[in-house]
Amino acid sequence: MAKALVGYLGGPTVDQLRETASLRRRVADLEDEVLRLKVENDGLLAALRERVDQVTAGDLAEPFAR
Template identity: 75%
Template sequence: MAKALVGYVGGPTPDQIRESARLRRRVADLEAEVLRLKVENDGLLKALGERVEAVDELLEPLAH
């Protein structure tokens, strides 16, 4: 009875299988995008840190 209420009599339909595959691909695409953005962010943070160090070196003589 519970299976009939949920709609799983006879297993998943072809539409459900296609939708599940589409969603798995979308999740994989989003995970790849998150990884790409993390790598890009790490590079930007490194570049920013290098620039801050360069500015600190330029300002150091003025502090004395």
């Protein structure tokens, strides 16, 4: 229905087109940021798994209370 109303009113204005382009750029920027964070998170998880694999039982033992 919104498309019908916009068509009836004469189409989008220049301001609406400009805002739409701006919003599309912002969405693309946010998608890039999400991808960057996913890659960074994957790297951190891999490093954490590597450290966990190196932990021994002695590392987990609590020290004696003196």
